[in-house]
Amino acid sequence: MKYSCDLISDLLPLYKDEICSEASRKIVEEHLAECPDCKKILNSLNDVTIDEKIVKEKEEVIGTQAKFFKRKSALAGSIIGLIFSIPILVCLIVNLATGAGLTWFFIVLAGILVAASLIVVPLMLRENRMFITMASFTASVMLLLGIVCIYSRGDWFFVAAASTLFGLTMCFAPFIAYRRPVNAYLKNKKGLAIMTAYTATFVLMMLAIGLHVGMSEFFPLAFAISMPLVGMCWAIFAIVRYLRMNAAVKTGLSITSVGVLSGVLAQLVINAANAGRATGVVVTSAPSLALILSIGGVGLLIAGIGFLVGKNKGGKNNENK
Ligand SMILES: [Zn+2]
Numbered sequence: 001m002k003y004s005c006d007l008i009s010d011l012l013p014l015y016k017d018e019i020c021s022e023a024s025r026k027i028v029e030e031h032l033a034e035c036p037d038c039k040k041i042l043n044s045l046n047d048v049t050i051d052e053k054i055v056k057e058k059e060e061v062i063g064t065q066a067k068f069f070k071r072k073s074a075l076a077g078s079i080i081g082l083i084f085s086i087p088i089l090v091c092l093i094v095n096l097a098t099g100a101g102l103t104w105f106f107i108v109l110a111g112i113l114v115a116a117s118l119i120v121v122p123l124m125l126r127e128n129r130m131f132i133t134m135a136s137f138t139a140s141v142m143l144l145l146g147i148v149c150i151y152s153r154g155d156w157f158f159v160a161a162a163s164t165l166f167g168l169t170m171c172f173a174p175f176i177a178y179r180r181p182v183n184a185y186l187k188n189k190k191g192l193a194i195m196t197a198y199t200a201t202f203v204l205m206m207l208a209i210g211l212h213v214g215m216s217e218f219f220p221l222a223f224a225i226s227m228p229l230v231g232m233c234w235a236i237f238a239i240v241r242y243l244r245m246n247a248a249v250k251t252g253l254s255i256t257s258v259g260v261l262s263g264v265l266a267q268l269v270i271n272a273a274n275a276g277r278a279t280g281v282v283v284t285s286a287p288s289l290a291l292i293l294s295i296g297g298v299g300l301l302i303a304g305i306g307f308l309v310g311k312n313k314g315g316k317n318n319e320n321k
Helices: 005-016 022-034 036-047 050-097 105-124 129-151 157-177 182-213 215-242 247-275 289-320
Strands: none
Touching: 005 022, 005 036, 022 036, 050 105, 105 129, 129 157, 157 182, 182 215, 215 247, 247 289
C-alpha cells in the first residue's frame, strides 16, 4: 500500500461527503480496493452521519440533565414536606395535651397546607405543574377559610370563599388558560374563557354577599352598579378581540361604549337608590346627557378618523402591490 491507513482514514469523511480533490479520491479508492479495514471505517461513516451523531448526543445530555433535576426537585419536595410536618405534629401534641380536644390544630394544619401547596406541590410534580399548583392552592385556601369559619362560629364562609375565588380567578385564569393542558382545549377561545370565568366568579361573589346581607336590600343597588361595569368590560373585550379594525377604531369605539354605559350606570344607580331609600344611599346628581353624548361623540370621532386612515393605508398598500 502506497499510503498509511491513518492518512486514508483522515481523508475518508471528505471522500464520503464528496468534497475531496480528484487526486485524493483516486488515492482513497485505490487504498479501499485493497484494505478491508478502511472499507469498514467508510461503511460505519455511511451508517451515521456526523449531524445525526451530534443531535443524538445533545438529546442524551439534555435528557440526563432533566432527569437529574426532576429527581433533585422531588427529593427537595419530600424534605420540605417532612419539615412542614414538624409544626403539624407539635401542634397536634400540644393541642391534645391541653385537654381541650382538637381545636386550633386544624387551623395550623390548613395554614401549613396553603404553604405546602405553593412550595411542595410544584417540586413534586412532573407534568401540568402550574395548573395543579394553582388548583391545590385554591383548595387549601378554601379549607383554611372553612375551618376558621367553623372555629369562630361565623356564618361568613360563602362570602369569604366566593370573594377569594373571584380574586384568585383574576390572578390565575390567564396563566391557566395559556398553559398546558388547558390551552389545548381552549385553542383560540382563551380570552373568551377568561372573561367568562371572571364574570361567573364575580356573579357568584355577588350572590354570596347578597344572600348574606339580605337579598332585597343588596341586590337592586349592587347589580345596578356592577352589571353595567361588567357589560363595559365585555364591550371593550369584544371590540379589542373580535373587531378586525386598526387600533384607533378600537380605541374610539371603546371610549364610546364606556361613555354611554357610564351614563346608563349612573341612571340605574339613581333609580335603585330612589327605590330603596331605606338603605340610606343618597345619589344627588347624574352626569348630564350632554356630557355622556360628548364622550360618546369623541369616541366615534376617533373611530371614524382611524377607519379613514386605515382605509387609505389599505388602498395604498393595494396600489403598491
Ligand atoms: Zn487501510
